Amino acid sequence: MKTIYVLAEHRQQHLRDTTWDALAAGRDLAQKTGAELACLLLGSGVDAMADQLAKECPKVVVVDDPRLANFNSEPFVKTLTGLLAGQDSYVLVIGNSNSIIDLAPGLSVALDAALATDCIGFEVDGGKVKALRQIYSYKVNALVSFKGASRIVATLRSGFFSFAPSGAAPGAIEKVASPLGDEPLRKRFLSYVEAEKGDVDIASADIIVAIGRGIGDEEDLSMFESLADAMGGVVACSRPIVDKGLLPKYRQVGTSGVEVKPKVYLALGISGAFQHLGGIKGNPLIVAVNKDPRAPIFRAAQYGIVANLADVVPALEEKIKELKG
Amino acid sequence: MDIIVCVKRVPDTSEADLAIDKGGKDIQKGGLDYDINDWDRFAIEEAVLIKEKTGGKVTVVTVGDEDAEEMLREGLARGADEAFLLWDESFEGSDGYATAHILAAFLKQRSYDLVLTGTLADDDCGGQFGGMLAAMLGVPVATLVHKIEVKNGSITVRRELEAGLSERLDIDLPAVVSVATGINEPRFVSIRAVRKVASIEIPTVDRGELGLDEADVGSAGAKVEIEKVFLPPEGEGAEIIAGSPADAAARLAEILKEKGGIA
Numbered sequence: 001m002k003t004i005y006v007l008a009e010h011r012q013q014h015l016r017d018t019t020w021d022a023l024a025a026g027r028d029l030a031q032k033t034g035a036e037l038a039c040l041l042l043g044s045g046v047d048a049m050a051d052q053l054a055k056e057c058p059k060v061v062v063v064d065d066p067r068l069a070n071f072n073s074e075p076f077v078k079t080l081t082g083l084l085a086g087q088d089s090y091v092l093v094i095g096n097s098n099s100i101i102d103l104a105p106g107l108s109v110a111l112d113a114a115l116a117t118d119c120i121g122f123e124v125d126g127g128k129v130k131a132l133r134q135i136y137s138y139k140v141n142a143l144v145s146f147k148g149a150s151r152i153v154a155t156l157r158s159g160f161f162s163f164a165p166s167g168a169a170p171g172a173i174e175k176v177a178s179p180l181g182d183e184p185l186r187k188r189f190l191s192y193v194e195a196e197k198g199d200v201d202i203a204s205a206d207i208i209v210a211i212g213r214g215i216g217d218e219e220d221l222s223m224f225e226s227l228a229d230a231m232g233g234v235v236a237c238s239r240p241i242v243d244k245g246l247l248p249k250y251r252q253v254g255t256s257g258v259e260v261k262p263k264v265y266l267a268l269g270i271s272g273a274f275q276h277l278g279g280i281k282g283n284p285l286i287v288a289v290n291k292d293p294r295a296p297i298f299r300a301a302q303y304g305i306v307a308n309l310a311d312v313v314p315a316l317e318e319k320i321k322e323l324k325g
Numbered sequence: 326m327d328i329i330v331c332v333k334r335v336p337d338t339s340e341a342d343l344a345i346d347k348g349g350k351d352i353q354k355g356g357l358d359y360d361i362n363d364w365d366r367f368a369i370e371e372a373v374l375i376k377e378k379t380g381g382k383v384t385v386v387t388v389g390d391e392d393a394e395e396m397l398r399e400g401l402a403r404g405a406d407e408a409f410l411l412w413d414e415s416f417e418g419s420d421g422y423a424t425a426h427i428l429a430a431f432l433k434q435r436s437y438d439l440v441l442t443g444t445l446a447d448d449d450c451g452g453q454f455g456g457m458l459a460a461m462l463g464v465p466v467a468t469l470v471h472k473i474e475v476k477n478g479s480i481t482v483r484r485e486l487e488a489g490l491s492e493r494l495d496i497d498l499p500a501v502v503s504v505a506t507g508i509n510e511p512r513f514v515s516i517r518a519v520r521k522v523a524s525i526e527i528p529t530v531d532r533g534e535l536g537l538d539e540a541d542v543g544s545a546g547a548k549v550e551i552e553k554v555f556l557p558p559e560g561e562g563a564e565i566i567a568g569s570p571a572d573a574a575a576r577l578a579e580i581l582k583e584k585g586g587i588a
């Protein structure tokens with residue numbers, strides 16, 4: 001590979017953490033393949049972000065255009081195809097996020113590149129790049145190769161690439177004229193919409209009883225509410241519980257829901273998908289009850305019970321009440 | 326509005342005990358249950374809800390062999406008007422890219438206002454299909470969409486960002502929209518509804534009819550190749566509390582008390 005490109009992600013004029021993940025992975029790949037490293041920064045009024053990136057990357061290519069202010073995939077794909085037109089032998093790494101899910105697949109087609117999404121690692125084997133990702137409900141790891149492709153786009157799962165400031169000499173900032181033409185966009189950003197606030201704020205709870213799809217078709221949540229009451233905590237949940245309309249969105253823990261930072265997190269019938277775990281901050285004590293011993297939640301938890309919820313939850317509540325006296 | 330919904334049949338792996346196949350490139354699928362990918366069920370429902378408001382036609386389509394027919398029939402029972410099975414032996418081994426290629430060829434032969442699909446499939450966890458398809462068709466795309474409002478010649482969608490934040494976008498039609506789970510509540514399908522569509526013929530469309538070369542499909546047309554699969558190392562996992570569920574629950578209560586899990 002000749003070049004490792006890192007696409008910087010930003011929102012409301014701030015670089016997002018995904019950018020640093022991608023830079024960490026990009027540096028590592030550049031070193032292992034002997035390629036050059038360059039950041040691509042597309043946005044509107046981005047000088048401050050460019051300076052920030054140049055402290056960590058030998059080259060920063062900047063395109064400044066008001067149509068790139070938000071991560072609208074249409075102008076981004078057009079600009080990136082303009083920038084990379086005619087180039088070969090590169091890997092473009094991008095930290096995964098909900099904006100990037102909108103961008104990367106279409107971009108890979110436009111660049112005629114091979115795509116691997118949500119990678120958790122890379123291997124370089126005889127100069128060839130291979131990516132590690134997870135399949136089948138994220139329970140199985142897969143090492144994928146790119147059939148000798150000379151253009152690769154890879155998006156990265158956050159938390160798997162750790163960035164350390166380099167302290168090297170500042171890199172060069174290269175400003176490129178926007179390749180966007182005058183044709184109107186067919187996809188237009190209108191506005192951001194904030195989450196609705198609810199009657200409880202699970203973000204500030206110390207004790208959380210979180211329920212997941214493993215509660216089955218049960219629509220009566222009183223068993224879990226009364227356990228939470230006994231513990232002095234609140235009920236939260238994973239995404240499927242909100243999707244089914246059993247609890248409101250403001251009780252959903254995860255990357256697209258709420259970030260919580262409790263002292264104790266009891267996960268009942270939750271598999272432990274990374275989007276769910278991504279919402280649990282501050283290293284709480286995690287305890288899980290799940291009938292599948294291989295459920296990923298047991299890798300995040302300190303204690304676990306492998307059993308049916310119905311056999312554990314009432315007994316747990318009873319014992320807690322007894323201990324409270 | 327004429328809406329085409331792309332769906333996929335996947336093994337249910339979220340609760341199953343998985344083992345690696347002899348070849349080392351896939352899991353053993355023998356004992357697994359199959360169903361429509363969860364995200365795609367929401368896509369069918371959304372298409373039918375839009376049709377109920379604006380009129381038009383809903384078509385469901387999948388790339389898959391005859392085992393996928395039952396899933397398509399369920400789509401008809403949910404309110405779709407017609408269904409197509411795209412299959413040819415040469416399609417075997419298609420990755421997300423090759424699959425998008427096959428569906429793009431199908432869509433180019435038809436007229437449509439909107440293509441709906443799920444954002445992610447639980448088997449390959451790629452989240453790439455809708456975006457690739459739109460790029461191949463040359464139309465705009467939005468993924469992780471949890472609200473669609475139909476306008477005249479365009480739609481306004483809300484798509485999910487992180488931490489409860491959403492963005493509103495205007496998108497010209499035709500377009501591809503990959504929906505998020507939770508965008509609606511998929512209806513219950515009664516046995517009667519399934520019986521009513523039992524006689525609807527589901528045509529199979531093969532590679533020749535789609536005008537595709539063998540090099541475009543299956544593993545030949547794929548851009549990525551699985552070298553090996555393996556179960557992640559168990560690593561430093563939880564301490565599993567032994568004993569009967571009741572005993573384990575009692576021990577857990579003590580642990581919670583010790584560690585401040587009881588206020």
Ligand SMILES: Cc1cc2nc3c(=O)[nH]c(=O)nc-3n(C[C@H](O)[C@H](O)[C@H](O)COP(=O)(O)OP(=O)(O)OC[C@H]3O[C@@H](n4cnc5c(N)ncnc54)[C@H](O)[C@@H]3O)c2cc1C
Pocket residue numbers: 098211212213214215216237238239240241252253254255256257258268269270271272273274275276279289290291292295307308309310339340445469
């Ligand atoms: C862009 C994006 C954003 C997302 N954001 C979020 C988010 O913010 N929050 C979130 O939670 N998810 C989110 N998800 C979804 C996430 O990937 C998972 O699908 C989801 O977290 C799974 O929820 P679950 O663990 O409840 O269900 P499942 O994965 O289906 O797990 C259910 C578990 O229950 C166990 N179980 C079943 N029956 C029983 C029983 N009787 N007793 C004990 N255990 C039982 C099973 O063994 C299984 O482990 C997001 C996904 C995407 C793609």
